[in-house]
């Protein structure tokens with residue numbers, strides 16, 4: 001079942017843990033250990049029968065800051081705060097404090113930072129490198145021969161190359177061909193080979209097949225992952241170890257513990273950007289941009305027409321647009337656990353910042369007066385109608401985040417006294433239950449008939465129930481609440 005073919009005199013260790021076939025061809029004389037793990041170990045529960053609808057909540061605002069003017073066609077992360085972008089056909093390398101233009105490149109498909117610090121670029125016209133601000137052709141390009149690289153990812157000290165003829169690994173100056181054997185013909189004409197690097201390894205997908213290559217003790221373990229019915233158009237891995245997959249407008253995610261989600265956004269999904277060191281996932285749809293963070297989806301307005309997006313080390317978004325390369329600063333959002341309405345009595349409104357761990361300040365105002373916020377988390381504010389007075393009011397809560405523009409939420413409400421009790425709604429049922437057997441049409445005591453009868457005798461009734469003469473013992477006397485109800489009804493002018 002297992003073929004290990006060394007094309008040279010390589011020291012090549014292959015360990016098959018099960019009958020999963022894994023072929024490895026060493027193109028040079030360096031060693032790369034690959035271990036094929038059991039193919040049963042990571043079988044997933046079948047895909048949920050229908051996608052979960054992502055409901056659009058109040059959208060957030062994105063404030064884009066221009067970084068480079070001109071038509072941007074590509075942006076990709078290089079780790080840390082570094083990015084590569086193509087603007088007006090020129091390759092730009094961006095780091096926290098420098099921005100350099102390395103000159104013209106055509107058709108960049110993917111970028112990665114190799115273990116030696118070199119930036120590698122997969123382009124339509126071949127593999128390029130950028131080192132010390134100079135564009136060149138890396139030695140690796142020669143070893144590739146006619147194979148065309150479409151995607152690049154670095155995991156530890158290995159650069160993985162997705163090519164038109166399969167997956168290759170570049171480690172320590174040697175190039176290895178990774179063949180997944182009989183159960184998968186990756187590299188055949190089944191659509192592009194996709195790779196995505198996570199914190200612990202690499203996901204490899206093609207057509208309907210998915211593998212996880214993870215490093216352990218200097219070797220890479222190849223796990224086939226059973227994902228029935230999945231197809232793969234784009235792959236991305238986030239900081240929580242979740243794999244994100246897009247396919248024909250839908251979005252799927254697979255968490256490290258095998259949990260599968262199939263999500264339906266209100267509009268078709270075009271691409272997903274994530275990175276293995278932050279939890280934020282930026283999703284581009286046909287009409288805009290969405291942020292997913294720890295299961296919460298939020299739409300962002302103001303992103304403009306995005307061509308490509310990438311996630312920054314702070315979870316913000318880089319936007320390649322027709323008018324430039326932008327850094328998108330998202331307002332992080334806030335909501336209240338109350339919706340607009342009437343306030344009858346003092347209650348507490350909970351303030352719910354979307355990202356509690358990034359909150360730097362919470363400010364609230366009733367109408368135009370600053371209000372006291374009960375510090376959190378959880379943050380809250382006391383809504384006391386007595387202090388506010390009857391009539392319409394508004395509560396505005398502003399949350400300042402340490403890494404984003406402030407977010408605001410407003411709650412409009414009317415302060416009103418509780419509606420008074422009425423005969424029909426409150427008094428008649430009480431009479432029915434406690435007095436009617438004796439004072440009703442079939443009773444033996446004097447009749448107390450309807451609204452008028454009850455109202456005319458109200459003073460005597462109040463005396464009788466307060467002094468517990470009525471209901472006639474041994475019947476149980478009325479409760480203090482029931483007596484209060486009668487008193488309030490009387491005080492309100494005995495409304496019918």
Ligand code: HEC
Nearest residue numbers: 434435437438439444445446460461464469470471472475
């Ligand atoms: C078990 C029978 C019984 C029940 C129940 C009862 N009553 Fe009476 N009630 C009487 C009798 C008997 C009298 C005295 C004769 C009369 O006034 O008809 C009386 C007298 C009264 C009187 C006039 C005398 C007084 O003591 O002030 C009022 C007012 C009265 N009831 C109100 C009520 C109300 C209100 C309820 C219900 C909360 C109630 N009663 C329940 C039997 C009952």
